[in-house]
Amino acid sequence: MRIWHHLEPALPRFHNGEPLRAGIGALIGISLCVGLAYISAIYGQASFYLVAPLGATAVLLFCVPNSPLAQPWSAVVGNISAALVALVAVWYIPGPLAVGVAVGAAITAMMFLRALHPPGGAVALLTALNPEAAFAAGPWFALVPLGLATVVLVLSATVYNRLTGRKYPFRLPKEEPDHAPPRLGLSTEQLGELLDRYNQTTNLGVADLGRLLAAAEAEAAQHRFDGTTCADIMTTDLVTVRPETSLADAAGLLRKHRIKSLPVVAADGETLRGVILQADLIDLIAAQARPLARRPRVLRRRVAEVMHSANRAVPHDLPVGVLLNRLANEGSDVIPVVKDTALVGIITRTDIMRLLLQGADERAAA
Incomplete structure (x- = not known):
């Protein structure tokens, strides 16, 4: 047998x-x-x-x-x-x-x-x-x-x-794209070296290995944190601005609510357009030759001119484990959470720390 x-x-x-x-x-x-x-x-x-x-x-x-x-x-x-x-x-x-x-x-x-x-x-x-x-x-x-x-x-x-849905010829990018899926933190060059080390370069392409690792990592991440999704840990009490809001008004909201980021939504109040960070305003003012003299001129600009795009938003039902893998590779101060295209919450470093500390006492006692 x-x-x-x-x-x-x-x-x-x-x-x-x-x-x-x-x-x-x-x-x-x-x-x-x-x-x-x-x-x-x-x-x-x-x-x-x-x-x-x-x-x-x-x-x-x-x-x-x-x-x-x-x-x-x-x-x-x-x-x-x-x-x-x-x-x-x-x-x-x-x-x-x-x-x-x-x-x-x-x-x-x-x-x-x-x-x-x-x-x-x-x-x-x-x-x-x-x-x-x-x-x-x-x-x-x-x-x-x-x-x-x-x-x-x-x-x-x-x-x-x-x-028919297959990529051919399969060309590798010269640089890693921003939206590349997580692959245990390995670059395309490192994946190629791994295949070469085990003499598998003729059996498996670098792109195939990358997709397999990404799928395996995503599958493992889904089993972490007992199925917790982004919707379970996100902050829903949001302060938002519109793309046409002035930077002065945005700075006032950041100061008033003691927050470090503001989601930018369309006129309907739901569709996400981007995110503006407190650090963006500080960098913008600091970049001026005479910051005190030019600060009023800078703050008259609109949010749409300096906001980050919404391409890093995550769906509300994304497993938190997948999000943490993505943050480990890309890093970010705030992650917008959407349902379809509508903003439903944000995830900050505080939310992530709270999640990671859940059950810490029990683990320490064990």
Whole structure:
């Protein structure tokens, strides 16, 4: 039974209509290549035809579009370089030995070029086993039909995957976006180093690892604090201002109520527009060359000119554990809480400290 267990499928069941989505995509991509080959034949251009390894390329591009092995550089450069290396091998090495050399050298070349693409091994094998057709086309065999057909597949995969909800090609941002999900505090560069350390760079992309870590972190956060949500700890007795409110009036409200932030709402009194902080006013005044002389002019400006955007607002039903993870990575003095787009409360550092101190006495006694 233990031996049979190791022979069971390693892949999990595919969700929803993923098998059908991938199958239809491959059908479209290969059909486009067939159509181009048919048109080429009509116009007497027999150089464009299909080779079997393109079917394996279609599997990667449409079934696992996020894989590093399926990205455009890997697919196009991998197939082309494998064909060129195989042509050189069968030209200079006679006999059956050329077959093994062609495949081994193609794999080595693809890895050196950072273009590892499994169908490239099949390209090299096909070329070594049937070199006559490749020799008839010469070095152009690597570009037409092989390179051109691979480009057609990549272009069709780009359009089809994006239309069906998959990102392809999967390009990594040069810098971390502000809205990047928490991933145990690891940057994209650190995630890449982690994959490299465990020699997993060809099995899993950095973006996939980041999403998995973010999902795992969010799942764990949902189980913290016994299901407490932002609505359970937020402050609901709010003092708000409008975007057209003057900074002088906003400063008066901050001083009167002894608070450090003011949510900015639209004319309906509910829709959140932003947040203005006490620190914003202090920084604005301090930035003037003559603060005492220019303070009245500064305070005549409107709240809308200096307020922070509302893009850091959180939904009322967000688990507090997820919020704390986000604050650990981004940091913030105040977090607006919304239901749809309506402001329903704010979470301050005091609210968070109160939450963290809940049950402290019991924990200390234990």
